[in-house]
Amino acid sequence: MPLIRTAYFVSDRTGITIERLGHSLLKQFEDLSFTEITLPYVDTLEKASAAVMQINQSAITDGVRPLIFSTLVNSKIQSILKSANALHLDCFNIFIKSLERELETHSSLTIGLSHRADNMPDYHQRIKSVNYSLAHDDGTSVKDSQQADIILVGVSRSGKTPTCLYLALLYGICAANYPLISEDFNSMLLPVQLKNFKEKLFGLTIDPIRLHQIRSERKLDSKYASLENCQYETQEAEALMRQEGIPYLDVTNKSIEELATTLIHQTQLDRKVY
Amino acid sequence: MPLIRTAYFVSDRTGITIERLGHSLLKQFEDLSFTEITLPYVDTLEKASAAVMQINQSAITDGVRPLIFSTLVNSKIQSILKSANALHLDCFNIFIKSLERELETHSSLTIGLSHRADNMPDYHQRIKSVNYSLAHDDGTSVKDSQQADIILVGVSRSGKTPTCLYLALLYGICAANYPLISEDFNSMLLPVQLKNFKEKLFGLTIDPIRLHQIRSERKLDSKYASLENCQYETQEAEALMRQEGIPYLDVTNKSIEELATTLIHQTQLDRKVY
Numbered sequence: 434m435p436l437i438r439t440a441y442f443v444s445d446r447t448g449i450t451i452e453r454l455g456h457s458l459l460k461q462f463e464d465l466s467f468t469e470i471t472l473p474y475v476d477t478l479e480k481a482s483a484a485v486m487q488i489n490q491s492a493i494t495d496g497v498r499p500l501i502f503s504t505l506v507n508s509k510i511q512s513i514l515k516s517a518n519a520l521h522l523d524c525f526n527i528f529i530k531s532l533e534r535e536l537e538t539h540s541s542l543t544i545g546l547s548h549r550a551d552n553m554p555d556y557h558q559r560i561k562s563v564n565y566s567l568a569h570d571d572g573t574s575v576k577d578s579q580q581a582d583i584i585l586v587g588v589s590r591s592g593k594t595p596t597c598l599y600l601a602l603l604y605g606i607c608a609a610n611y612p613l614i615s616e617d618f619n620s621m622l623l624p625v626q627l628k629n630f631k632e633k634l635f636g637l638t639i640d641p642i643r644l645h646q647i648r649s650e651r652k653l654d655s656k657y658a659s660l661e662n663c664q665y666e667t668q669e670a671e672a673l674m675r676q677e678g679i680p681y682l683d684v685t686n687k688s689i690e691e692l693a694t695t696l697i698h699q700t701q702l703d704r705k706v707y
Numbered sequence: 708m709p710l711i712r713t714a715y716f717v718s719d720r721t722g723i724t725i726e727r728l729g730h731s732l733l734k735q736f737e738d739l740s741f742t743e744i745t746l747p748y749v750d751t752l753e754k755a756s757a758a759v760m761q762i763n764q765s766a767i768t769d770g771v772r773p774l775i776f777s778t779l780v781n782s783k784i785q786s787i788l789k790s791a792n793a794l795h796l797d798c799f800n801i802f803i804k805s806l807e808r809e810l811e812t813h814s815s816l817t818i819g820l821s822h823r824a825d826n827m828p829d830y831h832q833r834i835k836s837v838n839y840s841l842a843h844d845d846g847t848s849v850k851d852s853q854q855a856d857i858i859l860v861g862v863s864r865s866g867k868t869p870t871c872l873y874l875a876l877l878y879g880i881c882a883a884n885y886p887l888i889s890e891d892f893n894s895m896l897l898p899v900q901l902k903n904f905k906e907k908l909f910g911l912t913i914d915p916i917r918l919h920q921i922r923s924e925r926k927l928d929s930k931y932a933s934l935e936n937c938q939y940e941t942q943e944a945e946a947l948m949r950q951e952g953i954p955y956l957d958v959t960n961k962s963i964e965e966l967a968t969t970l971i972h973q974t975q976l977d978r979k980v981y
Contacts, residue, residue, distance in 0.1 A: 438810075447968040450727040456981055457724065457778070458802055461814035473968050500809065502802075504731070520809045522802050528732055528776075535774065535794045536712075540735035556962055560921075563869045567841075595837045598872050602963065647834075688830055689876065694721040694747050707730055 439468045439491040443484060443503040443514060448473035451524060455502035467500075475505070481513035488517040506542050555605070555706040562601035562608070562705070569609035570594055575626040578609060582702055584630055585610040586674070587637035588666045589657075590647050592684040592692065596637065599693045605705030606697075618669035623677055635696060636674040636681030641667045643685050713742045713765040717758060717777040717788060722747035725798060729776035741774075749779070755787035762791040780816050829879070829980040836875035836882070836979070843883035844868055849900040852883060856976055858904055859884040860897075860948070861911035862940045863931075864921050866958040866966065870911065873967045879979030880971075892943035897951055909970060910948040910955030915941045917959050 440459055442452040448471045459467050468491075472484050492498045501521040505511045508526075515521055529540050568574055569581065571594065578584065583600070585593045585608060593610035600606040617624055627634060639647075641663040648658035656662055674681045680699060684692055697704070714733055716726040722745045733741050744765075746758050766772045775795040779785045789795055803814050842848055843855065845868065852858065857874070859867045859882060867884035874880040891898055901908060913921075915937040922932035930936055948955045954973060958966055971978070 447964045449964055449968065450724060450731065453724040454728065454778070454798065458799070458806060461780070461803060461816060462806070462810055462812060463815050464812070465810060471972075473972055500806070504728070506735070520805065522805060524728065524798065524802075525732070527801065528796050528798075529735060531794065531796060532732060532736070532774070536736055536739060538736060538738065541737050542735060559963055560866070560869055563872060567868070592834070594841070595834055595876060598837060599876055602869065602873050602876060689833055690721045690723055694723065698745075698747055 436497055437466045437468055437495060438497055439470060439488075439495055439499040441484070441488055441491075441499055441501045441503075441519070442469065442471045443475050443501055443505065444471075444473050445476040445505055445507065445510065446473065448504075451502050451504045454524065455500075458502070459500075475510065475514075476507075478509060478513060481510045485513060485517040488519050492518045508542075558605040558705050559602060562605050563598065565607040566597040566601040566609070570597065572611040572624075572626075575609075575611075578626070578630050578633075580607055581609040581630070581633055582606045583608050583635055583696070583700065584627065584633045585637055586613055586627070586634055586670075586679065587681075588613055588639070588644070588670050590644060590651075591637040591639045592689070593637055595689050596684075596692050596696070599689050600696075603693065604697065604702075606702060613666075613670045613673065615666075617673060618666070621669075621673055621676065623673070631677065631679070634677075634679045635700060636670070636679045637684050637692075638667055638671050638674070638681050639683065640685040710771055711740045711742055711769060712771055713744060713762075713769055713773040715758070715762055715765075715773055715775045715777075715793070716743065716745045717749050717775055717779065718745075718747050719750040719779055719781065719784065720747065722778075725776050725778045728798065729774075732776070733774075749784065749788075750781075752783060752787060755784045759787060759791040762793050766792045782816075832879040832979050833876060836879050837872065839881040840871040840875040840883070844871065846885045846898075846900075849883075849885075852900070852904050852907075854881055855883040855904070855907055856880045857882050857909055857970075857974065858901065858907045859911055860887055860901070860908055860944075860953065861955075862887055862913070862918070862944050864918060864925075865911040865913045866963070867911055869963050870958075870966050870970070873963050874970075877967065878971065878976075880976060887940075887944045887947065889940075891947060892940070895943075895947055895950065897947070905951065905953070908951075908953045909974060910944070910953045911958050911966075912941055912945050912948070912955050913957065914959040 442448050442455045444451050452471050475481055475484050488499050499519045501519045503523045504525045506525060533540055585597060587593050589612050597608035597610050600608040611627060644663040645660040652658050716722050716729045718725050726745050749755055749758050762773050773793045775793045777797045778799045780799060807814055859871060861867050863886050871882035871884050874882040885901060918937040919934040926932050956969060
């Protein structure tokens with residue numbers, strides 16, 4: 434019977450970073466099972482003590498001490514967590530010392546400098562780019578296309594919308610998207626609306642069998658979802674993108690994060706927010 | 708004149724985690740300036756060598772050695788990076804050894820286990836939840852409300868849509884949203900459509916001055932955007948939410964990440980994807 438360990442991701446902020454890091458470290462231990470618990474906003478001594486009680490309770494319940502992955506800036510909060518009956522790996526402290534030595538200066542050790550709140554231009558930029566993406570989804574509008582940082586093209590259900598929204602939310606990038614449809618394949622010309630924005634175009638393509646599965650969930654037994662039509666559309670869309678010199682990615686075996694980061698890397702798009 | 712250092716975030720995968728971690732560490736050095744460069748998908752020896760060349764070039768150009776923050780699973784790739792003229796902080800290696808000792812086993816050291824691609828159910832869940840959020844945005848549809856994991860309510864422009872999309876994309880949570888409008892304030896009753904889903908409701912509110920600014924960008928000098936109306940709407944919405952026992956958050960000084968993580972923490976919603 435496999436032993437289940439509890440892993441805690443503890444942060445004085447959202448916990449998003451340490452949760453991702455801890456999760457990917459645990460994934461390296463394929464044969465073991467973990468219960469993963471995130472404790473965000475542990476930013477007072479009281480919350481730190483409550484966290485320690487919860488962690489110690491897990492040690493009793495599990496019969497084995499838990500793991501703590503943390504990013505804690507405040508040294509008092511850190512040392513309270515250190516008192517828990519657990520293996521404690523703090524990601525902040527371990528690097529900040531090396532950085533202080535290298536940079537020959539002290540860090541400010543202030544909680545939550547990086548992702549603040551009062552960072553209004555960032556918040557604003559994200560909202561703006563999300564609204565932009567929603568207003569320019571699926572060819573709804575080509576107005577303001579000059580404001581787009583990137584315009585995704587591809588057949589229906591090739592993942593354009595979620596990729597655009599991810600780019601907007603995580604990077605503050607204004608991403609429009611435009612579907613490629615049968616008229617475009619008949620003429621083998623780009624939609625006229627896109628003609629003046631060719632340098633902004635980036636294509637998505639997808640394996641026809643996968644597309645057939647996705648479309649079948651929406652419209653079972655339709656021509657739209659048929660494997661034959663999916664093969665036709667993806668083949669023509671790829672031919673059109675090659676003909677027009679539009680770079681494209683195959684989404685089939687990629688997560689949305691992978692799509693977004695690969696695309697940013699390839700196009701050298703600048704992120705607008707952190 | 709402040710010296711500008713180049714900081715590299717190097718990963719064999721998307722680089723999202725190390726970029727966030729590195730960025731938040733650097734933010735602790737407020738007086739210093741950094742040029743931040745992410746090098747994702749460094750998953751071959753050739754790419755590692757190319758990265759080292761680029762990093763060494765920065766050392767020459769900057770006149771000071773760069774910083775490298777990395778999460779590299781493969782030890783050969785790691786040691787190539789180690790040869791660069793830089794301070795190298797690898798986040799993976801430093802913790803995996805402690806974990807191996809604690810867990811009394813070896814890690815599998817396979818690149819990209821955590822965020823794979825062929826993790827089809829995850830990809831599918833995200834797409835599903837994004838589509839759900841889009842179809843249930845701003846009260847568009849209350850059909851399938853029983854499928855919602857959460858339903859956000861609040862006045863127009865209180866941040867409901869981006870929060871829903873963030874929950875969908877990052878956590879695979881099906882989040883609907885429903886606006887509170889003047890009819891609701893006149894009657895001081897929840898919209899009838901929401902009556903049966905009270906346990907799923909969560910409110911957002913916002914400082915009226917901030918709301919006035921946001922709305923003025925959309926409709927300058929309108930009644931909708933006037934400070935007086937913004938004060939009225941937020942006050943009534945908060946009163947209604949209190950009366951109905953709906954928990955709510957003030958979005959004014961929060962980033963979208965903070966909103967989403969606080970909300971998940973408070974409601975104990977389960978994430979569906981990683």
